[in-house]
Amino acid sequence: MLTTRRHLLGLALASALTACSTTPPPASAPAPATPNAPPLVVLVVIDGLPMRQVTGYRDQLAPDGFARFLDHGRWFSDAHYGHGHTVTAAGHSVMLSGAYPQRSGIISNEWRDPATGAQVYNTGDTAYQYIDSPTAPLSGTSPRNLKVETLGDVLRTRSPASKVIGISGKDRGAILPAGHKGTAYMYMTETGRFASSTYYMPSHPQWVTDFNAAKPADSFFKKTWAPLLPESAYARSVPDGQTWQVASGNGNTLPAVIGDKMDGPGPRFYGNLLASPFGDELTLAFARAAITNEKLGQRGVTDILSVSLSSHDYINHAFGPESRLSHDHLLHLDRHLQAFFQHLDRTVGAGNYVLALTADHGFTDTPEWAATQGRDAGRFNTAPSLAVVNAALSARFGVDRLARDFSASGLLLNEALANEKGLKFAEVQAAARDELLKLPGVAAVFTREQLLGSDTATPYLDAMRKSFDPTRAAQLQIVLKRHWIFSYRPGGSTHGSPHDYDTHVPLLFWGPSRVGQGEMKQRVEVADLAPTLAAIAGLPAPAQAQGRDLKLKP
CATH class of the missing domain: 3.30.1360.150 (Gyrase A; domain 2)
Structure with missing residues (x-):
């Protein structure tokens, strides 16, 4: 299979629980233009998170991260992708369009043109460049290849004053949910900065320039990812240092120092950062800056914010979802989400936004580990x-x-x-x-x-x-x-099949008075997310959506 430059990043380990300190505006927000619509819709995507990890570690979760949904929201325990090639770009294209790749055209992360054999990247567009960052071949710079509209496109067509912002560690994780009329910001592994492209704007707003000028990525240099819980808490996952766990970057054991044996921050460090809990923390810091400076959910119209966190995917690729490394990363991620949700409460107001959380695909256990369990892998x-x-x-x-x-x-x-x-x-x-x-x-x-x-x-x-x-x-x-995978290297794992471990992902909602509470056990699909959020926001579903409204309103 083809591989993108982002999948060839050096993988590393790190940890962090520090927070981005901002002064929030008042919690109260003016009523949105559409009666009863939430001022802000927030989609959180955890790249590469199978549902079995959320429920499998439920007893170790913080009280207000994933547990906010499980204890106080509406959640679907049997949600799946309906398409068979379950990869990052395809999943991100489905979430807010409701359209499968057969309609959206986003059949994979990359493919070859059937007529010429030339490589095509899902968000590649040579007409545009990253702002203040180098633009390598096959970089993702626009949604040109996306054939369908998204929920954000529907919103901005009807309410041009609304803002739709997509943020991610990966270009496809930012661009595809933002759609054609939103704005995307993605992490640059060459520089440690977040950047948009000239498809969206000629230059960054001042707050983005200021955020990057502070070099927040550099603050994680030489910091350590240590296990969050005592050793006995990880008995249900596979120990570190297995021969099938990729040991590039900063190795495959905890604790580990990010940037170890490096003289200073540089492209290798910035790439390694993304494959650690620090990558999530940095992405969420940028999201908080966007909420504050763009006044999302605080301007009398409905806005949409999509935040796709990429680190779990890189970690599962390197070590497998069965590993202690993945287990511990999920726990760090959970604490980062708790801090982010509480920031939204203070900034936008707990009753003024709706949260949805999903993943772009699940994950296959590492074949070598599966073989030790008696599986044909x-x-x-x-x-x-x-x-x-x-x-x-x-x-x-x-x-x-x-x-x-x-x-x-x-x-x-x-x-x-x-x-x-x-x-x-x-x-x-x-x-x-x-x-x-x-x-x-x-x-x-x-x-x-x-x-x-x-x-x-x-x-x-x-x-x-x-x-x-x-x-x-x-x-x-x-x-x-x-239990078989397409693989170009001898270690690690991947996804991309129609099997349940790759299709079964979280589909979680939270929003006082708007989505209700409790577990829903019927089988649903992630294609249902866009029509459901559209109904909550008082909008028609995107035109090519193949999902249905799950009718969450109490």
Whole structure:
């Protein structure tokens, strides 16, 4: 599979519980323009958080972080993504649009153009650059590739004075929820600053310039991530230092010093920072600055703030969701959320905003760990698999490289080459499908014709259909067996399948008098989030939404 520059960051460990001190404006806020609509809608996204971690560590949570939702809000214990290729960009595109990748076009983090084979990044747009930061190839700078509107687009069409702001450690985590009419700010691993792009504005507002000038990322240099609880509290998770846990960055054991053996802050340190609790803390500090300086929820109209916290995803990629490192990070994250929610109470007023929390995907246990538990688990390496398929196709058809590459969740065939050589493409596609099914770890392979059909009985087909945009996706879509992962390295774990451990995520709501309380056990989908928040805000759902209003109003 293709990999983005952000997935190639050095991974490190760190911890922090320090807070960003700001002087909040008065807690009272004027009534929003739409009667009964909340002045502020806040979406918190925890990148790479499976629901099983929230409930599995519930007894160790702080009283007002995740527990705010579980004890005092409305939460869905069986919420899933309906699409099959469960990756960061796809998940973030669904949340506030309600549209699956088959409509939104955001089929993956990156893919290859079916006509040319060129790499495409989900939020890449060479017409725009980051402000005051370097813009590398395939950087995410605009929502141009997003084919649908978001809830923020609906809001700003009807209320141009409303503000829609997306903030994240990843460009796609900021840009896709912000939609076409919002503003996105993302963390720059080269500089340790937050930046927007010229798609949104020619230059930053003064508060962003001031925030970056203070170099808050540098304050975490040489700080230590130590376990939050006594050693006995981690008996339910896998100890540090396992051979399958990636040891790059600052290693794979706690306690660990971020920036250890470095002379000073620089690109490697800033990248490592994102893979620690410090990354969440820094992102939330920027979010607090946005609330204060943009006066979100305090201006007589409804605003939307989306904050996507990226650190848990990097940690789970390196060490697996079963690890003590992931367990402890979740507990640090929980305390950071508690501080953020209490800041919202003081700044906007507890009755003046609605909170929603979800994740962009779940996570697979590390295959090596799963194997110790008696599961059939493994790694599907794309490079040798491509060679095997091409060799078989060449032997049968006498043409080399009929398969271009793996792209997103599929194998991209060179249809133009097949036609040029006088081959029947249907026969090439069928032969490639047969070869893929012979490879270890492959559960199912679907052809373009199946994906464009109406069969809903075949396992996995409907989920993969929801991930399939025929103008962008590979002709053959692949589903690996349970506990198998696409992998380009020997350690760590990932996600991206239609299996429940990758689709099952939190869907939590809080808002006095607006969302009610209690656990809801029926199966729902994250595509329901946008229509539900739209109803709470007194807005129509985004035009291409495929979810439904969950009718949370008490």
